[in-house]
Amino acid sequence: MEGCAQEGQVKLLGVDYSPFVVRVRIALSLKGIHYEFIEEDIQNKSELLLQSNPVHKKIPVLIHNGKPVCESMIIVQYIEEAWDNKAPNLMPKDPYDRAIARFWAAFIDDKLLPSTLRTFKGQGEEQQKAVEESVANLLLLEEVLQSTGKAYFGGDEIGLVDIALGGLLVTIQTVEKVTNIVLTDTQKMPLLCAWADKFCKAHKVKEALPDRAKFFELMSARRAKLTSPPAGNLKGGG
Amino acid sequence: MATEGENGQVKLIGATLSPFVVRVRIALALKGIDYEFIQENIQTKSELLLKSNPVHKKIPVLIHNGKPVCESMIIVQYIEEAWGNKAPNIMPKGPYNRAIARFWTAFVEDKLFPSMRGVFTGQGEQQQKAVEDSVTNFLLIEEALRTNQCFAGKAYFGGAEIGLFDIALGGFSAFIKAVEMATDSVLIDPEKMPFLSAWMDRFCKSDGVKEVMPDPAKQAEFVSEYISARRANMI
Numbered sequence: 001m002e003g004c005a006q007e008g009q010v011k012l013l014g015v016d017y018s019p020f021v022v023r024v025r026i027a028l029s030l031k032g033i034h035y036e037f038i039e040e041d042i043q044n045k046s047e048l049l050l051q052s053n054p055v056h057k058k059i060p061v062l063i064h065n066g067k068p069v070c071e072s073m074i075i076v077q078y079i080e081e082a083w084d085n086k087a088p089n090l091m092p093k094d095p096y097d098r099a100i101a102r103f104w105a106a107f108i109d110d111k112l113l114p115s116t117l118r119t120f121k122g123q124g125e126e127q128q129k130a131v132e133e134s135v136a137n138l139l140l141l142e143e144v145l146q147s148t149g150k151a152y153f154g155g156d157e158i159g160l161v162d163i164a165l166g167g168l169l170v171t172i173q174t175v176e177k178v179t180n181i182v183l184t185d186t187q188k189m190p191l192l193c194a195w196a197d198k199f200c201k202a203h204k205v206k207e208a209l210p211d212r213a214k215f216f217e218l219m220s221a222r223r224a225k226l227t228s229p230p231a232g233n234l235k236g237g238g
Numbered sequence: 239m240a241t242e243g244e245n246g247q248v249k250l251i252g253a254t255l256s257p258f259v260v261r262v263r264i265a266l267a268l269k270g271i272d273y274e275f276i277q278e279n280i281q282t283k284s285e286l287l288l289k290s291n292p293v294h295k296k297i298p299v300l301i302h303n304g305k306p307v308c309e310s311m312i313i314v315q316y317i318e319e320a321w322g323n324k325a326p327n328i329m330p331k332g333p334y335n336r337a338i339a340r341f342w343t344a345f346v347e348d349k350l351f352p353s354m355r356g357v358f359t360g361q362g363e364q365q366q367k368a369v370e371d372s373v374t375n376f377l378l379i380e381e382a383l384r385t386n387q388c389f390a391g392k393a394y395f396g397g398a399e400i401g402l403f404d405i406a407l408g409g410f411s412a413f414i415k416a417v418e419m420a421t422d423s424v425l426i427d428p429e430k431m432p433f434l435s436a437w438m439d440r441f442c443k444s445d446g447v448k449e450v451m452p453d454p455a456k457q458a459e460f461v462s463e464y465i466s467a468r469r470a471n472m473i
Contacts, residue, residue: 055345055378069337071344081333095319099307106309107293140293 010035011063013049015042017210017218019113020072021060023167025208027076030158031086032204073105076163088157104144104153105164112137113168119183120175120219121226127179134183138192141165145191151198158202166199170210178219248273249301251287253280255452255460258310259298261409265314267446268400269324311343314405326399330388338388342379342395343406350375351410357425358417358465369423373430379407380431393440400444408441416457420465 012028012035014021028035040049040059052061052068062069062078069078080090092098115137118130144153144161153161173196176183186193199205250266250273252259266273278287278297290299290306300307300316307316318328330336353375356368382389389395395403418425428435442451 064334067334069334069341071341074337074340074344077340078333078337081336095316095322096302096305096307098319099312099316102312102315103307103309106312 009065011038012036013038013040013046013052013061013063014059015040017170017215018059019168019171021167022170022208022210023072023163024060024062024075024079026158026163026166026205027079027090029204029208030088030090031079031083033079033083033086072167073109073160073164076160080160090154090158090160090163092154092159101154101160104141104161107137107140108161108164108168112141112165116168116172116175116183119179119181120223123227127181131181131183135185135188138183138189142189142192145195152195158199158205162195162199166205169196169200170212170215174212174215174219177216178223247303249276250274250298251276251278251284251290251301252298253278255457256297257410257413260412260450260452261310261405262298262300262313262317263450264400264405264409264447265317265328267450268326268328269317269321271317271321271324310409311347311402311406314402318402328396328400328402328405330396330401335388338386339395339402342382342403345375345379346403346406346410350379350407354414354417354425357421357423358461359468361469365421369421369425372425373427376426376431376434380434383433383437394437400441400446404437404441408438408447411438411442412452412454412457413461414438415454416461419454419458420461 010028010033012021012024014024014037016022016037016039025037038046038048040046042059045057049059049061050057052063053059053070056070058070060070060072060075062075064078064082069075076090092101112134115130115133119127119134122130141153148155150156152158153165158166172183175181184193184196200209248266248271250259250262252262252275254260254277263275276284276286278284283295287297287299288295290301291297291308294308296308298308298310298313300313302316302320307313314328330339350372353368353371357365357372360368383395384390392398394400395407400408414425417423426434426438441447
């Protein structure tokens, strides 16, 4: 429906490399919603951001008709509900299927994301443990695809869980490159790898994904800072 | 009474003292849903629990017509949607109000509960910091109750009736008081947080809640035992 969500009525505060922002951009893109993207400087947060998300002061924040919505997966559900007459539907209809979708979205945030971050930040034994946890978490998601036999977690089309995990894909793949560790082994997780491939190439998803080269540079610099001894701090901005 | 949710078709695996389980019991009570309560022994998890929640192996688990639903606030939303035509409605009507309810619910999970955990697991300076963080978090909720257009001037966060966030936070009422008692700390000072105190009082006295809310004194005993056991293991 062309009448609703005219440009200027939907704003998204974020940075293009944040997996949380990417999730929201994917949802907006799938629904064909026009929006103004307001790039934030994380070191110097804007008045608008601080005003719109006073509790957490974090991105992403979606501002729809002047009203702010915060927290990526809450924003994605909001987009689904506020534009529920716009295809595609991001949530299943059946209450049980919706509960399962929410369960896996929560799993990705509560388990997979932290273990991925620990893999990125950790060293030695700590990192090894984080790798094992991340692989175990990914294998659980592989099992979900095994049990449904569908291309996406949402079934034949992209849904909530695809967006929750998909937003993290470039982050996971970049962590693998920067740390030189394989988390998504095609032999152990063939369905998940096939899903990742299909997802990244999907119409309306690829334009929401961050620039991989730029993100790789950013993450490499961060990793270097984390793993260098205190005396060897990088000078200048990173 | 409707034919859905006949005894035996709805089971809840849980423990009466778990605040996460209390949340689900409140939602079931509000909707007038009959269910079989299966008390879990925390030390030895049952076969049914391990089968029903293989990923987390935690309570609560709601089993409806043989299908398990896990994670307390996901279960509460499921109850709302599966019995959508049964009053009261736990979720607000518009998408924006629903997003706000979910936002504050997530705040309890991601900020408030972790800071409270620090209060009953920490010692000395660490515990003091956890108390300060918890108070800061409660003050944010007090502020929201006072000023947010979705809540201000209303009996509950859900409006005239109990809603999602009331259940998310209110389900923890006995637990919050128990932690205060067991650690001799003040987390919700009625002078500093008059709206929150009044709301909690009102919530704990309402139908559907008072029947399932544990006795804070009994809960405090349990928390004290837990703290002692942890400290014993740490020596």
